[in-house]
Amino acid sequence: MMDWHQRSAAAALDALRTSADGLTGAEARRRLTEHGPNVLREGKRRTALGMLAGQFTDFMILVLLGAAVISGLIGDVVDTIAIIAIVVLNAVIGFVQEYRAERAMEALKAMAAPTATVLREGTTSVVPAAEIVPGDIVLLEAGRIAPADLRLLEAALLRLAEAPLTGESVPVEKTIAPLPEAALAVGDRKNMAFKGTTVTYGRGRGVVVATGMDTEFGRIATLLQEAEEVKTPLQRRLARFGQRLSLAVLAICAVVFAAGLARGEPPLLIFLTAVSLAVAAIPEALPAVVTISLALGARKLVGKKALVRKLPAVETLGSVTYICSDKTGTLTINRMRVEEWYCDGAVERAPASGGPWDELLLAMALSNDAGPDAAGTIVGDPTEAALYLAARDAGVEKPKEEPQFARAAELPFDSERKCMTTLHRHPAGGFISFTKGAVEAVLERSTEVLTSAGPREVRRHELIEVSERMAADGLRVLAVGLRRWAVLPASVSSESVERDLTLLGFVGIMDPPREEAREAVATCRAAGIVPVMITGDHALTARAIARRLGILDDDGAAVMTGPELAALPLEAFEERVRQVRVYARVAPEQKLKIVTALQDQGEFVAMTGDGVNDAPALKRADIGVAMGVTGTDVAKESSAMILLD
Template sequence: MPPSNAPHLHTPEAVAQAHGVAPDAGLHADEALRRSATHGANELATGPDRPWWHLLADQFKDFMVLVLLGAAAIAGLVGEVTDTLVILVIVVLNAVIGFVQAWRADQAMAALRQLAAAHATVLRGGAVQVVPASALVPGDIVLLEAGNQIPADLRLIEIAQLQVDESALTGESITVAKQTQALAAEDVGALGDCTNMAFKGTTATHGRARGVVVATGMRTELGKVATLLDTDERSTPLQLRLAAFGKRLALAVLGICAVIFVVGILRGEAPLLMALTAISLAVAAIPEALPAVVTVLLALGARRMVAANALVRRLPSVETLGSVTTICSDKTGTLTQNRMHAELLLAHGQTWVPGDPLPGPVHAEALRAAALCNDATAGPGEGSKPGAAQAGAHWQGDPTETALVLAAHAGGLEKTALEAACPRVQEQPFDSDRKRMTTFHQVAHGAHPGLVAYTKGAPESVLPRCTRQWTPDGPAPLNADAVLASASRLATQGLRVLALARRDHTRLPDTNDIDAVESQLHLLGLIALIDPPRAEAQAAVRDCISAGITPVMITGDHPATARAIAHRLGIVQDPDAPVLTGADLAGMDDAALRARVEQVRVYARVDPAQKIRIVEALQAQGHFVAMTGDGVNDAPALKRADIGVAMGQGGTDVAREAASLVLLDDNFASIVAAVREGRRIYDNIRKFVRYAMTGNSGEIWTIFLAPLLLLPIPLQPIHILWVNLVTDGLPGLALAAEPAEPGIMQRPPRPPQESLFAHGMWQHILGVGLLIGGLCLAVQAWALHTGREHWQTMVFTVLTLAQMVHVMAIRSEQQPLWRIGLLSNRPLLGAVVLTFGLQMATIYVPALNPVFKTEPLTLAELGVCVAAALVVGVAVELEKAWRKRRREEG
């Protein structure tokens, strides 16, 4: 394989030769210009922008929208201009909302493009130049310093203590110490293992370096992430259910209206009257308020979520969370605090936990070593302040080293005071080969000055160089094997373990012989660190599990660390739970992965493409998946998941733009509140559909059965349209304010394939609709039999009032109305009272009688209408009691 394809496997010299560049001179300007024409700009590719009119036209392709436009045209034909305008306003409102959502979704790629560094320092023609990052070409020699964002993928050829923060790309919570040696293929299992590479979009946090550009633009690792973002979004459960509902409803309504028209003609009714009746019934039977109700419900839910620090970027996402069966969460910064923390210090056989009193002088000396053998620096203006180490924000540098400073502070030792008393006079910086760092400090031994060297590093690197154990009374025997076993035990718990040691010197040693200098050390102890879980994340995981939602951790971190954090959070109960790594996934086909995803809860060392594979495998098993994350590496999976949840504070712009929901406070627990809100919203949408379709069913049964029972047509077209207007309007919208059902978070998620009409709803619609139709026809027959002239007004009134009683009774699918109370949804109570008043106005206001073809009812006739309507409420309460008993028996 040529060096240009796998630069991390080859020496810097071979890579530079393959790119035709001298590392000490760089490319000539003419050559750079030629390569720029060949390779293109160092930018992420952008697809052609969709024109605004195309985005707008897409909003009118939904079948339900087309049905509503047809209903608007029909309403206009029968002279109902008000209905036509209402329907058109609703359609336009939804189109505008959908247009804005689509436009914002297109910003994900734009945000990703903005990650590129604006400028880069390069060596061209032997001179250092600052050029636009977009002008970089393969073969350019780039110079890096701490704080620089890496402008392209580089093979490092020269470094000085370079450390890079790659968390946004790989998910690793620890900065990576870089080196220049060629790697063996078997040592590279993931992107984070390429320690001789610096990748575009990551940040140099310490040191400096020189590297040769090996990939630009879309050929970089960041560019590959951008390619993964180009995926189609799945329809939400709500969109799928409403689309299926709209299609079935339209076909059923058209069929029923055709039957009613034909039956009426066969009975000898006037063709024009039957045509108007059938068309009016078609308009009334389609609940045109449904999109408005859904929009209001989702908008109110989104507003409630903003108050809980969660920003909804796509309205249907609020409801989608109610269907989520699996939450795939990134670890770093999402479930954890994204900062290292000293967990414990093991010295002289005793364990010290930060916050407890120090057990003895050995622990104090170990913390002194941790603070002095440390390159963390105080923030601007903080170094001279007492207690400056109290806050992590006051210290800058590697997260591990700032954690050590804070651990020393917890033990009563201040780094600034220690440095003043024991100034550093020499150092041997950390490198990835030695895995150690040593600093030399001037100290006073009584009246005679001396030197002490402190060493910290990996236990397997430091312990072989220790001959004794340090104590205040002199060196003591050391059992290195026992200490190594303790270090291994801590590592299996997901802790990063460092060994601390010291050696006294009478004068500065010859640091050219570093092996001799870092020998005959006296061990001080082991210090264990971890990126700690968020306190609120543990409670959130517990709430998710109680709600029947499976939490899954997907991270780029080490398997042991991932398993330990997952166990602490309760994601897995077994401390030895299986963990699938990126290497495991690479050797697994899609079928094998689908067979494993139901059992595995922790994935480690995975790359962005593998995160998408995991999400897709879960989706293939019938799961609706939420994916949380904050880094560039999370963005493709955030977009591919059914709902992406990004961090608002610590997250990248790319992640936020790709997500449907953004947590403004980076609080994982906010997801639980979103799940609760999503379930409440879906419940209320079901209640509206139950209410509207039952009422429409009652209207259809009334008109359909009357001819079969040899009764005259019971309603005028204006009656049908009026009932549709007043009952589907305010009362239906007021259902948006209905509180959550008791125990809403103790039930399992809805199966993603579950019908909108599940759990007996279609039976309710048909049965109660038939009851309403039967009551209307019974009142009609009684009125005709007793010779009452305004029988049609009575049928009209029963139909309206029965729907008002019905909407109050279905406020809860489980609790009776007298238990939830009339005042627990004041907007709905107000809407019912207003509707009743409007209905009375059509009967008793003389000017409205000719318009609505009504006549005033006597008190007795009105009493019959009210009594008939109340029968509906009694029937619904009996149904709830019957279903409750069946659940208890089952």
């Protein structure tokens, strides 16, 4: 992987031998021939006939087929028909399950953008995404899917949802400045846009640095194709049983045949007797009994909202020793929520009323672009939606307040200022502005703090300590301030508006744990199953969530980040894997590495997840469990079981 995020925009253009006006048509065609289409290529697919033939390669099945042939030769037609019927039924069930599992790559390909807007020879045109080549200049706008991996050249309030790659639902604010650190996780490469991610806000422009299987999305496709499904404990035990039984039967038949010959019995008669004994000793009904038992178990699980896609998974559930779970959407509710407040000199778990609290709640409701859609669902940026709901739950509703506080102007958020401001007409006359953003950004623009006793001076060190303690709990902390105006300033700019603010307080936001998740973790631990959290989120947030769920306590269990994991050889990691309970900022191939390391240590691993980034590990685990409501089609097609609720 090239270090595109470390290069400046100009250096990236030079390295790709292109310009800000894009490639010429002739050069684009030449590069398309050189690099190939911008599509996810499937490995050599097994044909339906190949899959069906593969069902007859199991040792126990071969033994049964041998028994059927011998039964036919000695004239026992009933046994022959019964054995063949059982083998064919078993093969059909196995074929159907394997054929369905092959659809994961098709689901992955369906997530690609069909077309892209490019700049070629200075002219904008829409082309099929498959014809995008390295060096193309791609234009991005809200609602579009990035058609390839891009080094951004321009980012105007640009945010992209990178959940397919990182599993994290909060859109990422993009910049164009080069990033100095080499080993950055995908979610931290903020000057890049990746294939398959969606623009949620703003617009941008980028140069294509990778297409097709060379993209981050392509790497997941490769992992998905290369990930080997492991046999379940039951399948392994049945295979061993079949081998041992066959050897025992052959040995007994040999003894019977030798004894008969020693007694002077006719060779043909004693041979047929030995063969009949062998056929009788083979438990031809065993595959059918196992299949029916597993099917009954699968039927019971459906009643508990768990759909079994692969029958052996029913038995595997009882053998699991480790559960590796994705965080966002699995252990958490996948929705940002205000969890903590700081106002009027105190940190609270719920808002109060009166004085600065009323101003803070009003600011949260009005300085906000989130709102209800036709169905009443709050839509918009996840952070703004959380503020909107928190204010509404406290009795301050945006639709009721907006007519009195009509918005007059605004300064949108950008990553350099790290804040946003809206200006509103005040019903008592004049105007009021609300500014919200990063704590440091709002503090340096504030001259006083509002309390119930009136304004007081800003004690910066004290306030920073409060925000750091909130952040240590895994919260994303925002500061909110206001300013009153008799008339609007002549120029609505950051320099004129975002200064001399009155600080109202802080709000701490996070995607909180599900209520039922803590109980589930406790049940697992009581049953001797070790829960492990794997997330693309930051280590601080992951640690806080893990503590609240009971996954992480003070027993010496470790937290490991993706860069730390990448630096460890598999052998060294396997020595530590049983001590780690939380993995943060990990890539899809690292999730696969974690599952493999645990399996190499003799553990039976369940993997739960809902995103594209979870698919390779879901496929490799002893049992992969996908989320039915929030799960992507790729995750579902890679799993052995789907949780319907």
